[in-house]
Amino acid sequence: MNLKLARAPKTNTIHVTGMAPDQVTVISGRTDKVVAAIPFPLGAPRAIAVNPATDTIYAVSGINGTGIAAVISGQTNTVVVNIPVGAIPDAVAVNPNTNIIYVANQFVPTSPQWLGVSAQRADKQATGHHLGRRRPGRVAADPATNRAYVANAPTQGSPSSVSVLGPCRL
Numbered sequence: 001m002n003l004k005l006a007r008a009p010k011t012n013t014i015h016v017t018g019m020a021p022d023q024v025t026v027i028s029g030r031t032d033k034v035v036a037a038i039p040f041p042l043g044a045p046r047a048i049a050v051n052p053a054t055d056t057i058y059a060v061s062g063i064n065g066t067g068i069a070a071v072i073s074g075q076t077n078t079v080v081v082n083i084p085v086g087a088i089p090d091a092v093a094v095n096p097n098t099n100i101i102y103v104a105n106q107f108v109p110t111s112p113q114w115l116g117v118s119a120q121r122a123d124k125q126a127t128g129h130h131l132g133r134r135r136p137g138r139v140a141a142d143p144a145t146n147r148a149y150v151a152n153a154p155t156q157g158s159p160s161s162v163s164v165l166g167p168c169r170l
Contacts, residue, residue, distance in 0.1 A: 006048045008074045010055040015072070017045040017059060024048065024059050024070075026077050036077040042068050046090055050074070053096040060089035060103055069101060093148065095141040102148040102165075104136035136163070 003018040012029035019025040021044050026036035045059040055074035060067065067089040068082040086105040093102045138151040146167035154160045 002046075004046070004048050006050040006057065008050045008055055008057060009052050011074050013074065015048055015050065015057050015059075017048050024057070024072065038072060038077050038079065041070060041079060041082055042066065045070070047092045049092045049094045049101070051094045051096050051099060054099060056080075056094075056099075058092050058094055058101050060085060060092045062086070062088045062105075067103075067105065069103060090137060091139045093139045093141040095143050095146060095148075097143040098146060100141070100146075102139045102141050104139040104150055106136070 003016060005014055005016045007014050007029070013035065014027045014029055016025045016027060020037065022040045024038040024040060024045055025034055026038065027033065028035045040059065040061060042061045043063040045061045048057065048059045050057050057072040057074055059070045059072065061070070062068070065087045067084065067086045069085045069089065069092060070082050071080045072078065073080050083101075085103040088106040089103045090106050091104040094100070095102070136150045137153045140149045141147075142149065148165045150163040150165060152161045152163060
């Protein structure tokens with residue numbers, strides 16, 4: 001299994017994907033024991049991020065061309081809302097200053113390869129950007145500049161690269 005994890009400092013919990021199918025496992029940082037198993041609404045989550053300012057967790061997944069970012073409350077360990085984010089989301093990052101999440105999608109011609117989404121309003125999205133023939137695999141948000149950085153895997157005839165995007169405005 002492909003484990004991904006993110007730490008929520010306000011609640012001292014670690015949120016883990018891949019420990020069990022179709023769920024996010026929550027581990028107490030104080031006791032090192034599993035304290036919750038959050039059912040995931042759309043298959044196994046592929047990536048996870050935490051906004052430490054709001055104690056909100058974002059996990060992304062996609063099945064059959066439908067992708068979501070599940071917004072999870074760190075206080076209640078429940079999914080609050082699901083935000084559509086493209087066909088095959090593979091990575092997620094959050095800017096704690098703007099509360100904008102950035103999602104990298106695997107290459108699908110009809111889906112933006114990265115997408116900025118307002119975490120406060122599921123109906124408010126930035127215009128996604130196609131990164132050419134690149135294959136985004138990881139994304140990081142820089143709260144100081146409000147930019148996102150996307151690591152692109154090599155493709156036939158193209159080396160690995162990093163795309164610099166932003167600043168994102170919604």
